[in-house]
Amino acid sequence: MILRTSGLRKHYGAGAGYEAVSEAELTLKQGEFVSIVGRSGSGKSTLLAMIGALTKPSEGQVLLEGEDIWSLPEKALADLRCRHMGFIFQFFSLLASLRAVDNVALPALLGRSTTAQDAYLRAQNLLLRVGLEDRMFAYPGEMSGGEQRRVVIARALINKPRLLLADEPTSDLDEDTENDIIVLLEELRREAAFGMIVVTHNLELAKRADRMFEMKDGVLTAADLPEGAFHPVRPERRFGHTKLTVPANIVRSVDGARAVYRLGENFWAAAGRALVFGGLIFALVLFGNYGLARYQRHQVLMRKERLDALAELATSTLKGEIASVVSLGERHYKQRSISKTPAATSRSM
Missing domain, CATH: 3.40.50.300 (P-loop containing nucleotide triphosphate hydrolases)
Structure with missing residues (x-):
């Protein structure tokens, strides 16, 4: 049966x-x-x-x-x-x-x-x-x-x-x-x-x-x-x-x-070639993506460095003045401020 x-x-x-x-x-x-x-x-x-x-x-x-x-x-x-x-x-x-x-x-x-x-x-x-x-x-x-x-x-x-x-x-x-x-x-x-x-x-x-x-x-x-x-x-x-x-x-x-x-042999041969070709394309895409990612990261770092340099340049003068004030001391700074007031100026006149 x-x-x-x-x-x-x-x-x-x-x-x-x-x-x-x-x-x-x-x-x-x-x-x-x-x-x-x-x-x-x-x-x-x-x-x-x-x-x-x-x-x-x-x-x-x-x-x-x-x-x-x-x-x-x-x-x-x-x-x-x-x-x-x-x-x-x-x-x-x-x-x-x-x-x-x-x-x-x-x-x-x-x-x-x-x-x-x-x-x-x-x-x-x-x-x-x-x-x-x-x-x-x-x-x-x-x-x-x-x-x-x-x-x-x-x-x-x-x-x-x-x-x-x-x-x-x-x-x-x-x-x-x-x-x-x-x-x-x-x-x-x-x-x-x-x-x-x-x-x-x-x-x-x-x-x-x-x-x-x-x-x-x-x-x-x-x-x-x-x-x-x-x-x-x-x-x-x-x-x-x-x-x-x-x-x-x-x-x-x-x-x-x-x-x-022979359909079978041609089919599997074509499938094998397509698989190899597809693998190469996939590898190229991955490599391209990796390279693009590294390039973009490099550009971001370079831009950050430029911005940091500009910021350093813009604040360098201010930093110098602050440093001079600190070196003179708070008392001397007050005396100089008083000497420049209008009352002091009128008495001198």
Whole structure:
């Protein structure tokens, strides 16, 4: 058993609020395919987000191989999502500025669990496997909806996940492309033996699952379609064979991989250069601030010295007179003062 949920509940808002998921019990074995159907707003995507460590449940547990994922710290959760889970979101969520091979390799590069060379080798393998051998260097804007969906599937499998979570993997696709995606997912699951949970409105896809559940008003229950209600037809692949002969110059050759533009190596090299440049700028700013502070302090001291000199010059005469008065003595000073009075002057006259 690789997955078990227990008493999952998700409540939004205070008080009465909104109960998105009120009861969800689910188990998944290795290599098993489980589908979940239900109307829009029934809580399917919320349940998938809680299982995928994207949305924290209000109550309950999600056990992945016996470990409660929501008891882990955030960094451990991020590592879990990156290395052990694959996600196929309802919308493609491809980076428009990166080519198909870059988008696929990106989770492996961010996870830092392998070298850039190995990440690109595996990305090329997966793109070959999903039938995009001629489109691996195309940008998302140059690809059809079905091709972009194939890139998303390859990206979800780049880190060899134990669990694949898919939210409406065939939405917004025409019928032929939709069938291609269904067959591709089945074949990849059988080959890699990962567990797969798919949320879908597509009854053909849901019917192919080992077990099917229905989500209604936030409650997950087992569901069965009536016998004969649906007759899936295995479609032909429109984009080529699923099992491809891998070109030796691309996959088996190290030189072939090196010829590919490696996003990770360029990114970390650029980041290193930016860090060194930023460090130099920071050091220059610190040195400049230190020099400016010393210069300003020197100017303040020089100004103080000039002011002190001016004050000394201005008071030097006064200090001399005071010194002479002190040297003559108080009595002599009084006699000189009396001799200079008007009365003394008139008598003398």
